[in-house]
Amino acid sequence: MDDMNLFAAAPEIVLAVAAMAILVVDLFVAAPRRNVTYALSLAALLATAAVCGLFLAQDAVVYAFGGLYVTDPLANVLKLFALLATALALVYAQGYARDRGIWHGEFMVLALMAALGVMVMISANNLLTVYLGLELQALALYALVAVRRDEVRATEAAMKYFALGALASGFLLYGMSMLYGAAGTLDLNELARNIAAGQVASRAALVLGTVFIVAGLAFKLGAVPFHMWLPDVYHGAPTPVTLLIGTAPKLAAFAIAFRLLVEGLLPLAVDWQQMLALLAVASLAIGNVTAIAQSNLKRMLAYSTIGQMGFMLLAMFSGVVGGNAMTAANAWSAAMFYVITYAITTLGTFGVILLLARQGFEAEEIADLKGLNRRSPWYAFVMLLLMFSLAGIPPTVGFYAKLIVLQALLGGGMGALGGNTAIWLAVVAVLFSLVAAYYYLRVVKVMYFDEPADREPIAATPEMRVALSVNGAFVLILGVVPQYLLALCAQATVRALGG
């Protein structure tokens, strides 16, 4: 564990080197030939994804940099999806960003840097590594939100994102310092061992530190009451950037929640479980109810994200019984499946918004989708699948995500919470899914039941059409054969917990 083991960090090294090389190459590429940068960025992401895929096939748990860093199947699965999501986001972004004059080399390099930050967070095995990855990702995204300098709304969103994001980072860092003060270590495994062995200076500091950690995580996930930044940023940021914020970083937030709470703070499960339960119920309620009132699609999706994260939190707190790590595996693998399928679905929904957008037209109001079925039956169908997936209606993948979370919730034994509490929480969760179904159905209604207000032909690049079609089909295919991804998530969490 004490050696450098550079090879374990190969994906990050590949991506970091590629990102810097692309930054330099882009200086010598004239604006009309920006496609060179674009192709190189995609190649870098896919090459890195390939390395992650190879690592995944080896199914090994390897530590690097003297234990600062870990590469396990969980990390590889999440990285693979994060990289693919970033690549897909770039494909979707191309036309939109070109039309609005933000298709610069920096856009792509910053996206790569954000992806790198996501990867570092996913592989972190030390409090400082977590923070390092988080800041790398966040700084890249702050800049991306502000990439349209001349746009007031985007600038305002960037300010909010920066101020509140910095606050969240501060929370996390403060929490980490308390943990360090109490347990005397920054290493996550050692932290868990020390707490379990009772080698802590002050239990109060430990619990208080956990509170700050959970608050910081809730910020990053967008759980109520730390959700205020999310609608404004989703709404204000250029749509491709919203796409970048809404997908890979959610996978990273899941990963650091797993690393911090399960790997590092498992002995304190009773404390953080209750906090997560409250966050979950509040997010389900506020996210889903507020989403109904939205007329802007991006804002609606932002509030729906809050609700979706609430549902995912339900799985996160339900699996730990008596401080036994292995009982957490099932529940956290449910959350992992949830967040991955959420990322796939979100990619598609913002993809459709980008598909419909064109020069001078954002297509971000729900009403802009009017009569889409008349204009393009196929993309209307893709959007229908995505909406039903978010609503959790079979045969789309979103149904299994909800099912598996309910399964985790009812089966966990619940640690601090009793069995009956689990059933009532499940009832609350499905009732808010019902509320959520209303606003997702409204999007389908607008597309299918209304007459089109806008009859412009859809202008999109061929690769975007293919990617979006595959993305939509994936939601349905995974809805018919979800077993492989489910098994992958289960195996990854078990391995991450030392099984």
Place this chain on the structure above:
Amino acid sequence: MQNTLPWLSLAIWLPIGFGVLIAAAGRDENAGVVRAVALAGSLVSLLVTLPLYTGFDPAQAGLQFVERAPWIERLNAWYYLGIDGLSVWFVILTAFITVIVVIAGWEVIESRVAQYYASFLILSGLMIGVFAAADALLFYIFFEATLIPMYVIIGIWGGPNRVYAAFKFFLYTLAGSLLMLIALVYLYYASGGSFDLAAWREVKIPLAAQVLLFLAFFAAFSVKVPMWPVHTWLPDAHVEAPTGGSVVLAAIMLKLGAYGFLRFSLPITPDAAHELSWLIIALSLIAVVYIGFVALVQTDMKKLVAYSSIAHMGFVTLGFFIFNQIGVEGAIVQMISHGFVSGAMFLCIGVMYDRMHSRNIADYGGVVNTMPRFAAFMMLFAMANCGLPGTSGFVGEFYVILGAVKFNFWIGLVAATTLILGAAYSLWMYKRVIFGGVANSQVAGLADIGGRELLMLALVAAAVLWLGVYPKPFTDLIGASVADLLAHVAQSKLP
């Protein structure tokens, strides 16, 4: 029994395959081809259900035509299909009604023809899936997935208030089934990690839990049936849906709920079913009597038939919860019969609506003068709707009343009022619409039914008469499975 081909899978996936094909390749410019392919698809799908009848062994109570393949290992969910006497007729009925619906929409639907037929074919496959599923998760997926095409059907091709009706339909039924999902997950754990319905029948569950499970199932299925007081979505959905949508809703989708009672509530929570049978019986009788009166005062023909559906389905749920062979058999026959009769009533209203663009009883009168052939068919269906001997409506109602009298004389007496109420609302409507002098110039200008309409009405009429005159082929297949179900329900499952 040896079956060479996976008939059930074919029955499910053939219509879905045709539907996907039509949706993907169909263009509104060549609607004729789309209609022909849809008809071919529905006919082929009907053909593959026939071996289910010819190869069915009536003496056997368990599942037949079983197909079992691993599916989601992590949840121990299987792609597990099989039918028994409770479900065999519904698979065939669904395929049959789909053919009728395709014919019914032939000239009527002019916009987005491909999507229309694709929705119905996919819906047909999904509904057959519900009847054929022997794995609870598979059942639930098919059960829920049917909402999507129906939502689209009501919303796109429906009447002026279609959006409201589509939302109400979707959210109402979703509310019920989400609670059932929790029950399914609970039973998954209670049975030691399985979604096998046969295994769930054997699980011992304490009474308090059984009651909660029963209520969860009740939430899902009573909305779907629908039972009073959660029936209000049905009149809205029926009135707004296009004719084909109304036919499928009445003929099959309502049966999904009733079928759920047979598959889940009765065998899995038998003690709770006995404990709470008073509730179901009371609600069923309210449906029969109160909704019967409500039907009487309707001025809209579709609403009237919708309320009559609720009343008839009250008979079905009554038959299930009096726990005797004749009652349950009668209820199942009533389900099949209601599939034909209510479907036929909606077809008749559709025929008139296509000509007059009105469903108001007051706009009609004396239709028999201009449409004598049509009037003859509608007469038959109206008679079947009020349970005239010789039509399918009689068999089921008679059985259920017999069963109910056996169970408790007074319940039987109240249930029997349906014969009066049914006759009252069906025949009174018939009289006002069909008989009398020609009411107005529009009615005077009506053209009688053509070959297409004749064909579809004749097909259903044949089924109604067959089931009414010679119900033996129907009841023979049902008997063994019902006896097995009742023997099982009679045993306590308390730990």
